[in-house]
Amino acid sequence: MKKRKMINIDDTEDVYYEDVIKKVKEIKDIVDKDHTILTEQFKSKTKISQRIIQWILNVFGTVYVLIERFIEYPNDDVILGMNIDEDLQTMSRKNLCRYMDAVLPERGFFDIQSTSKIRLGCQLLREYKELKKGKSKQPTVSAETGAYGDVDF
Secondary structure: OOOOOOEOOOOEEEHHHHHHHHHHHHHHHHHHHHHHHHHHHOOOOHHHHHHHHHHHHHHHHHHHHHHOOOOOOOOOOEEOOEEOHHHHOOHHHHHHHHHHHHOOOOHHHHHHOOOHHHHHHHHHHHHHHHHHHOOOOOOEEOOOOOOOOOOOO
């Protein structure tokens, strides 16, 4: 196979397309590697106090999960006015988290903190509400006061 060549602007040397492509790929690899290194260097380091608090939360969370297995939830068919499907009523915490992992874009629902789970639930409900209402402008409820129209999310 004959190499296609391109003549330099000042006609001093011949440059082959394949060589140019190879050099561009090498430069791209170097830039990508440098970008990865810089990203790691500029990541915010977690303070030691935050790591200790996270560790404590993880320990208590693990204890909670172990103890929670033995609790029975009566009347779980309606929670805060929302009907709960029968199959969801009988699932364990682990199975519920596996279900969430199966339907969410990323796995790891069981491992995230409780407040993050609540935030995710709020976001999903907000998106559900927008879909259900057809994205029409509806009065919103304030998270702080519970009054309509106080805060527009």
